[in-house]
Amino acid sequence: MWQTDAWGDADDRTSWLKVSAPFLLCGAFLVAVWFLLPAEQWLLLVGMMVAYVVPPLGRETIIPVGILLGLPWWLVALSLAFLDFAGGLFMAWNFPLVLRIPYAGPWIRRFMEAGRTFLDRRPWLERLYFLGLIAFVSLPFDGSGSLVGSIVGRMLGMTKTEVLTCITIGGIIGSFAIALGIDYVVDLIPPGAGIWVSLVVFLLIGSALLVTYRSYRQRHEMNA
Template identity: 35%
Template sequence: MLIVDIQDDYPLIGIVVPFLLILIYIAISSVFLPPILIVALLSVIAAYLATPIGRWIIPVAIVAGLPWWYAGVTIFLLDLAGALFMAWNFEYLFAIPKIGPYMRQLIVDVEYLIKENPWMRRFTSATLLLYVTLPIQGAGTLMGSVIGRLIGMDSWKVFWIMVAGSAIGSCGMALGADTLRIFLIGNIATGITILLISLFSAFFAYLSYRALRRRRL
């Protein structure tokens, strides 16, 4: 593949391009979105990259005012950049300052996940696609890419699986969340109940994630 040859000749491209895609997307968005939605967009991007909330940030983005399709495209683009970064740099990540320790911890997490769920070793392309598509805790393109590489899949095969899974999962969740929002507008009591349950579930999931991380350290 030409893209692989270019990255091999100029290794820095593999690091710069994924981040450049995100910056270009933000710059283009700043032209078309009002300032309040730019703030919402930046908050969504920061929350998605810095927390384990995953695609569950999409309903939050829609509530914050972003159109459902924009919320879905935003998360898809972040996943695309992450998958591209992993495809180009997986073997070199451990030598990058600050990123290396994170990657080593991610490998430990994946190995622990596979150890606790031996059936993952029998992952095929279809099951890996399903794993990335569903809004499972931790089932993003970074985790999916590591699982795919650890079970022996080709890096670019894993990349396209990540892209397809994210496209289906992100757009599907965005459309579903917007449909639910429209329904709940006319059912305020039901909406408040579901919102409280969702917030409690997200908080409990975050506490469980922190407890699990501490137990592994």
């Protein structure tokens, strides 16, 4: 297993910039979007971005709701992919700081210890590290995203640049794939059907996906 770079372990004079830069980038993104959307839709997009950051909602929930409420599909996908990038950047630059956060830090340490034991018993998994991390971030797994993706990448011995690249690519693939699929479904709904018909269609699709995912997860746990 190769060695990682420092992952920002050493304190330096730019530590304040490393903490604030991801938030400043998000602020700049919202300012740019302000000129593209009416005020009501801009506030809606901000609320959805906040909901994406706060568990348990993921892109598989946020994107359909945003498109159904009238936001452009590409903007919703781009916004969530940008949040994945910003989250990955924060984790890459401030991982030691995150480890000092109460509750979150001890959980991350336990997660890494358990994951390291799992990977040591299956060394072949590390050979798929790059594509595997992209798939992990892009697919709507429980807990997938920039936070857990950064932890997994660190366990695999990846550098900050490699992890951030995987998170960015995975976020773009996952967000745009879901958004394109939902936009296609929306186009199939008759224009005069009304919002309630759209809600029923999305609920049926979501229920089918949830049942499929739960069945897959139960089979996976039984095999494990």
